[in-house]
Amino acid sequence: xxxxxxxxxxxxxxxxxxxxxxxxxxxxxxxxAELRELSAAKQTRRDLxxxxxxxxxxxxxxxxxxxxxxSPQTAxxxxxxxxxxxxxxxxx
Numbered sequence: 001x002x003x004x005x006x007x008x009x010x011x012x013x014x015x016x017x018x019x020x021x022x023x024x025x026x027x028x029x030x031x032x033a034e035l036r037e038l039s040a041a042k043q044t045r046r047d048l049x050x051x052x053x054x055x056x057x058x059x060x061x062x063x064x065x066x067x068x069x070x071s072p073q074t075a076x077x078x079x080x081x082x083x084x085x086x087x088x089x090x091x092x
Contacts, residue, residue, distance in 0.1 A: 001039075011031065012028070
C-alpha cells in the first residue's frame, strides 16, 4: 500500500511540475481508486478461524478436477507455481 501511495505522490508531483494530461489524470484516478479499495479491504479484514481455512482449502482442492477439465494449460501453470518438480524428476 505504501508503494501505491508513493506512486500517487509521484503522479501528483509530475502534474504540479508540468501540468496535467488526460492520461495522467486517468492514471491518478485509477491509483486513487485502487488505494480506496485496499484501505476498505484492510479495515474489514479479520483473522480466519481454523475451520474457515480448512473449508477454503477443501473447496480449492475439490475445484482442481474442474479446472483441469476446463483449462488444462491454466491448471498446469497454477500447479507448477505450487509444486516443486525436483523430487519427482527422473534420476539422471
